[in-house]
Amino acid sequence: MSTTQSERLRELLEPLVSSQDLDLEEIEVASVGRKRVLRVVVDSEDGVDLDQIADVSRALSAKLDETDxxxxxxxxxEVGSPGAERPLKEQRHYERAVGRLARIQTADGAELVARIVTVDDEGVDLEVxxxxxxxxxxxxxxxxxxxKARVEVEFNRKDDKSMKEEEEA
Structure with a gap:
Protein backbone atom coordinates (compact mmCIF):
# COMPACT_ATOMS: atom_id res chain seq x y z
CA MET A 1 0.00 0.00 0.00
CA SER A 2 1.46 3.34 -1.06
CA THR A 3 1.29 6.33 1.24
CA THR A 4 1.86 9.97 0.44
CA GLN A 5 4.64 12.04 1.96
CA SER A 6 2.04 13.98 3.98
CA GLU A 7 0.62 10.75 5.41
CA ARG A 8 4.11 9.51 6.35
CA LEU A 9 4.92 12.87 7.96
CA ARG A 10 1.64 12.79 9.90
CA GLU A 11 2.46 9.30 11.24
CA LEU A 12 5.92 10.51 12.26
CA LEU A 13 4.98 13.86 13.77
CA GLU A 14 1.54 13.31 15.32
CA PRO A 15 2.85 11.44 18.41
CA LEU A 16 5.26 14.32 19.13
CA VAL A 17 2.52 16.92 18.80
CA SER A 18 0.13 14.85 20.94
CA SER A 19 2.78 14.42 23.63
CA GLN A 20 2.66 18.21 24.09
CA ASP A 21 -1.16 18.13 24.54
CA LEU A 22 -1.72 19.58 21.08
CA ASP A 23 -3.67 18.38 18.04
CA LEU A 24 -1.98 18.09 14.66
CA GLU A 25 -4.49 19.86 12.44
CA GLU A 26 -2.73 20.08 9.11
CA ILE A 27 0.47 19.18 7.28
CA GLU A 28 1.39 20.68 3.92
CA VAL A 29 4.53 20.25 1.88
CA ALA A 30 4.85 23.03 -0.69
CA SER A 31 7.47 24.09 -3.20
CA VAL A 32 8.47 27.73 -3.11
CA GLY A 33 10.88 28.30 -5.96
CA ARG A 34 13.67 25.79 -5.51
CA LYS A 35 13.01 25.34 -1.80
CA ARG A 36 10.43 23.24 -0.05
CA VAL A 37 8.34 24.35 2.90
CA LEU A 38 6.80 22.01 5.47
CA ARG A 39 3.86 23.78 7.12
CA VAL A 40 2.48 22.23 10.29
CA VAL A 41 -0.66 23.59 11.96
CA VAL A 42 -1.30 22.71 15.62
CA ASP A 43 -4.09 23.62 18.02
CA SER A 44 -5.63 22.63 21.34
CA GLU A 45 -8.84 23.01 23.30
CA ASP A 46 -7.51 26.27 24.78
CA GLY A 47 -5.66 27.48 21.69
CA VAL A 48 -1.88 27.71 21.46
CA ASP A 49 0.59 30.39 22.49
CA LEU A 50 3.99 31.28 21.08
CA ASP A 51 5.87 29.29 23.72
CA GLN A 52 3.95 26.13 22.79
CA ILE A 53 4.58 26.79 19.10
CA ALA A 54 8.31 27.21 19.79
CA ASP A 55 8.48 24.04 21.91
CA VAL A 56 6.69 21.87 19.36
CA SER A 57 8.72 23.42 16.53
CA ARG A 58 11.99 22.42 18.23
CA ALA A 59 10.70 18.88 18.86
CA LEU A 60 9.51 18.46 15.26
CA SER A 61 12.74 19.88 13.87
CA ALA A 62 14.84 17.45 15.93
CA LYS A 63 12.70 14.48 14.83
CA LEU A 64 12.87 15.50 11.16
CA ASP A 65 16.66 15.94 11.41
CA GLU A 66 17.11 12.38 12.71
CA THR A 67 15.01 10.84 9.92
CA ASP A 68 14.92 11.10 6.15
CA GLU A 78 6.87 26.49 9.60
CA VAL A 79 4.76 25.70 12.66
CA GLY A 80 1.67 27.77 13.47
CA SER A 81 -1.92 27.82 14.67
CA PRO A 82 -5.08 27.81 12.54
CA GLY A 83 -5.56 31.57 13.05
CA ALA A 84 -8.55 33.75 13.84
CA GLU A 85 -10.63 32.71 10.82
CA ARG A 86 -9.92 29.04 11.26
CA PRO A 87 -11.61 26.50 9.02
CA LEU A 88 -14.01 24.10 10.71
CA LYS A 89 -13.46 20.60 9.35
CA GLU A 90 -13.87 18.17 12.23
CA GLN A 91 -16.32 17.88 15.11
CA ARG A 92 -13.69 19.07 17.59
CA HIS A 93 -13.24 22.27 15.54
CA TYR A 94 -16.95 23.04 15.88
CA GLU A 95 -16.84 22.23 19.61
CA ARG A 96 -14.00 24.73 20.08
CA ALA A 97 -16.04 27.33 18.21
CA VAL A 98 -19.21 27.12 20.34
CA GLY A 99 -20.40 30.67 20.96
CA ARG A 100 -18.60 32.01 17.87
CA LEU A 101 -19.98 33.18 14.55
CA ALA A 102 -19.25 30.99 11.55
CA ARG A 103 -19.69 31.43 7.81
CA ILE A 104 -21.15 28.16 6.56
CA GLN A 105 -21.68 26.95 3.01
CA THR A 106 -24.27 24.18 2.73
CA ALA A 107 -24.61 21.35 0.22
CA ASP A 108 -27.67 23.03 -1.33
CA GLY A 109 -25.54 26.08 -2.22
CA ALA A 110 -26.76 28.37 0.55
CA GLU A 111 -24.35 30.44 2.62
CA LEU A 112 -25.17 31.69 6.07
CA VAL A 113 -23.49 33.38 8.98
CA ALA A 114 -24.69 32.00 12.29
CA ARG A 115 -23.58 31.53 15.88
CA ILE A 116 -22.67 27.97 16.89
CA VAL A 117 -24.79 27.08 19.91
CA THR A 118 -24.21 23.35 20.47
CA VAL A 119 -22.42 20.48 18.76
CA ASP A 120 -23.03 16.73 18.91
CA ASP A 121 -21.96 13.66 16.92
CA GLU A 122 -24.41 14.37 14.07
CA GLY A 123 -24.10 18.12 13.58
CA VAL A 124 -24.51 21.64 14.95
CA ASP A 125 -27.29 23.79 16.34
CA LEU A 126 -27.05 27.36 15.13
CA GLU A 127 -28.57 30.71 15.96
CA VAL A 128 -29.09 32.70 12.78
CA LYS A 148 -17.36 24.45 4.10
CA ALA A 149 -17.28 26.41 7.35
CA ARG A 150 -14.98 29.03 8.81
CA VAL A 151 -14.97 31.05 12.04
CA GLU A 152 -15.86 34.71 11.46
CA VAL A 153 -13.89 37.41 13.24
CA GLU A 154 -16.12 39.59 15.42
CA PHE A 155 -14.74 42.99 16.31
CA ASN A 156 -17.76 44.03 18.38
CA ARG A 157 -18.33 40.67 20.03
CA LYS A 158 -19.74 40.87 23.52
CA ASP A 159 -18.02 38.60 26.00
CA ASP A 160 -20.03 35.96 27.89
CA LYS A 161 -20.23 38.09 31.04
CA SER A 162 -21.83 41.10 29.35
CA MET A 163 -24.23 38.82 27.41
CA LYS A 164 -25.38 37.18 30.68
CA GLU A 165 -25.82 40.58 32.32
CA GLU A 166 -28.02 41.67 29.40
CA GLU A 167 -30.12 38.49 29.63
CA GLU A 168 -30.69 38.99 33.37
CA ALA A 169 -31.76 42.64 32.92
Whole structure:
Protein backbone atom coordinates (compact mmCIF):
# COMPACT_ATOMS: atom_id res chain seq x y z
CA MET A 1 0.00 0.00 0.00
CA SER A 2 1.46 3.34 -1.06
CA THR A 3 1.29 6.33 1.24
CA THR A 4 1.86 9.97 0.44
CA GLN A 5 4.64 12.04 1.96
CA SER A 6 2.04 13.98 3.98
CA GLU A 7 0.62 10.75 5.41
CA ARG A 8 4.11 9.51 6.35
CA LEU A 9 4.92 12.87 7.96
CA ARG A 10 1.64 12.79 9.90
CA GLU A 11 2.46 9.30 11.24
CA LEU A 12 5.92 10.51 12.26
CA LEU A 13 4.98 13.86 13.77
CA GLU A 14 1.54 13.31 15.32
CA PRO A 15 2.85 11.44 18.41
CA LEU A 16 5.26 14.32 19.13
CA VAL A 17 2.52 16.92 18.80
CA SER A 18 0.13 14.85 20.94
CA SER A 19 2.78 14.42 23.63
CA GLN A 20 2.66 18.21 24.09
CA ASP A 21 -1.16 18.13 24.54
CA LEU A 22 -1.72 19.58 21.08
CA ASP A 23 -3.67 18.38 18.04
CA LEU A 24 -1.98 18.09 14.66
CA GLU A 25 -4.49 19.86 12.44
CA GLU A 26 -2.73 20.08 9.11
CA ILE A 27 0.47 19.18 7.28
CA GLU A 28 1.39 20.68 3.92
CA VAL A 29 4.53 20.25 1.88
CA ALA A 30 4.85 23.03 -0.69
CA SER A 31 7.47 24.09 -3.20
CA VAL A 32 8.47 27.73 -3.11
CA GLY A 33 10.88 28.30 -5.96
CA ARG A 34 13.67 25.79 -5.51
CA LYS A 35 13.01 25.34 -1.80
CA ARG A 36 10.43 23.24 -0.05
CA VAL A 37 8.34 24.35 2.90
CA LEU A 38 6.80 22.01 5.47
CA ARG A 39 3.86 23.78 7.12
CA VAL A 40 2.48 22.23 10.29
CA VAL A 41 -0.66 23.59 11.96
CA VAL A 42 -1.30 22.71 15.62
CA ASP A 43 -4.09 23.62 18.02
CA SER A 44 -5.63 22.63 21.34
CA GLU A 45 -8.84 23.01 23.30
CA ASP A 46 -7.51 26.27 24.78
CA GLY A 47 -5.66 27.48 21.69
CA VAL A 48 -1.88 27.71 21.46
CA ASP A 49 0.59 30.39 22.49
CA LEU A 50 3.99 31.28 21.08
CA ASP A 51 5.87 29.29 23.72
CA GLN A 52 3.95 26.13 22.79
CA ILE A 53 4.58 26.79 19.10
CA ALA A 54 8.31 27.21 19.79
CA ASP A 55 8.48 24.04 21.91
CA VAL A 56 6.69 21.87 19.36
CA SER A 57 8.72 23.42 16.53
CA ARG A 58 11.99 22.42 18.23
CA ALA A 59 10.70 18.88 18.86
CA LEU A 60 9.51 18.46 15.26
CA SER A 61 12.74 19.88 13.87
CA ALA A 62 14.84 17.45 15.93
CA LYS A 63 12.70 14.48 14.83
CA LEU A 64 12.87 15.50 11.16
CA ASP A 65 16.66 15.94 11.41
CA GLU A 66 17.11 12.38 12.71
CA THR A 67 15.01 10.84 9.92
CA ASP A 68 14.92 11.10 6.15
CA UNK A 69 11.21 11.95 6.11
CA UNK A 70 11.81 15.13 4.11
CA UNK A 71 14.35 13.46 1.82
CA UNK A 72 17.51 15.15 0.63
CA UNK A 73 17.70 18.88 0.08
CA UNK A 74 16.82 22.01 1.97
CA UNK A 75 13.43 22.74 3.41
CA UNK A 76 11.91 25.24 5.82
CA UNK A 77 9.75 24.13 8.74
CA GLU A 78 6.87 26.49 9.60
CA VAL A 79 4.76 25.70 12.66
CA GLY A 80 1.67 27.77 13.47
CA SER A 81 -1.92 27.82 14.67
CA PRO A 82 -5.08 27.81 12.54
CA GLY A 83 -5.56 31.57 13.05
CA ALA A 84 -8.55 33.75 13.84
CA GLU A 85 -10.63 32.71 10.82
CA ARG A 86 -9.92 29.04 11.26
CA PRO A 87 -11.61 26.50 9.02
CA LEU A 88 -14.01 24.10 10.71
CA LYS A 89 -13.46 20.60 9.35
CA GLU A 90 -13.87 18.17 12.23
CA GLN A 91 -16.32 17.88 15.11
CA ARG A 92 -13.69 19.07 17.59
CA HIS A 93 -13.24 22.27 15.54
CA TYR A 94 -16.95 23.04 15.88
CA GLU A 95 -16.84 22.23 19.61
CA ARG A 96 -14.00 24.73 20.08
CA ALA A 97 -16.04 27.33 18.21
CA VAL A 98 -19.21 27.12 20.34
CA GLY A 99 -20.40 30.67 20.96
CA ARG A 100 -18.60 32.01 17.87
CA LEU A 101 -19.98 33.18 14.55
CA ALA A 102 -19.25 30.99 11.55
CA ARG A 103 -19.69 31.43 7.81
CA ILE A 104 -21.15 28.16 6.56
CA GLN A 105 -21.68 26.95 3.01
CA THR A 106 -24.27 24.18 2.73
CA ALA A 107 -24.61 21.35 0.22
CA ASP A 108 -27.67 23.03 -1.33
CA GLY A 109 -25.54 26.08 -2.22
CA ALA A 110 -26.76 28.37 0.55
CA GLU A 111 -24.35 30.44 2.62
CA LEU A 112 -25.17 31.69 6.07
CA VAL A 113 -23.49 33.38 8.98
CA ALA A 114 -24.69 32.00 12.29
CA ARG A 115 -23.58 31.53 15.88
CA ILE A 116 -22.67 27.97 16.89
CA VAL A 117 -24.79 27.08 19.91
CA THR A 118 -24.21 23.35 20.47
CA VAL A 119 -22.42 20.48 18.76
CA ASP A 120 -23.03 16.73 18.91
CA ASP A 121 -21.96 13.66 16.92
CA GLU A 122 -24.41 14.37 14.07
CA GLY A 123 -24.10 18.12 13.58
CA VAL A 124 -24.51 21.64 14.95
CA ASP A 125 -27.29 23.79 16.34
CA LEU A 126 -27.05 27.36 15.13
CA GLU A 127 -28.57 30.71 15.96
CA VAL A 128 -29.09 32.70 12.78
CA UNK A 129 -29.19 36.44 13.54
CA UNK A 130 -32.44 38.20 12.74
CA UNK A 131 -32.52 40.75 9.95
CA UNK A 132 -34.00 44.24 10.32
CA UNK A 133 -35.07 43.89 13.95
CA UNK A 134 -36.36 40.34 13.70
CA UNK A 135 -35.49 37.81 16.38
CA UNK A 136 -32.75 35.25 15.74
CA UNK A 137 -33.90 31.82 14.52
CA UNK A 138 -32.63 28.38 15.42
CA UNK A 139 -31.31 26.07 12.71
CA UNK A 140 -29.90 22.56 12.78
CA UNK A 141 -27.33 21.33 10.25
CA UNK A 142 -25.85 17.87 10.07
CA UNK A 143 -22.15 17.60 9.26
CA UNK A 144 -23.13 16.04 5.92
CA UNK A 145 -25.02 19.20 4.95
CA UNK A 146 -21.98 21.41 5.54
CA UNK A 147 -19.62 21.81 2.58
CA LYS A 148 -17.36 24.45 4.10
CA ALA A 149 -17.28 26.41 7.35
CA ARG A 150 -14.98 29.03 8.81
CA VAL A 151 -14.97 31.05 12.04
CA GLU A 152 -15.86 34.71 11.46
CA VAL A 153 -13.89 37.41 13.24
CA GLU A 154 -16.12 39.59 15.42
CA PHE A 155 -14.74 42.99 16.31
CA ASN A 156 -17.76 44.03 18.38
CA ARG A 157 -18.33 40.67 20.03
CA LYS A 158 -19.74 40.87 23.52
CA ASP A 159 -18.02 38.60 26.00
CA ASP A 160 -20.03 35.96 27.89
CA LYS A 161 -20.23 38.09 31.04
CA SER A 162 -21.83 41.10 29.35
CA MET A 163 -24.23 38.82 27.41
CA LYS A 164 -25.38 37.18 30.68
CA GLU A 165 -25.82 40.58 32.32
CA GLU A 166 -28.02 41.67 29.40
CA GLU A 167 -30.12 38.49 29.63
CA GLU A 168 -30.69 38.99 33.37
CA ALA A 169 -31.76 42.64 32.92
Missing amino acids: AMGEGEYTL PGVKGRKPTARRLTFGEIV
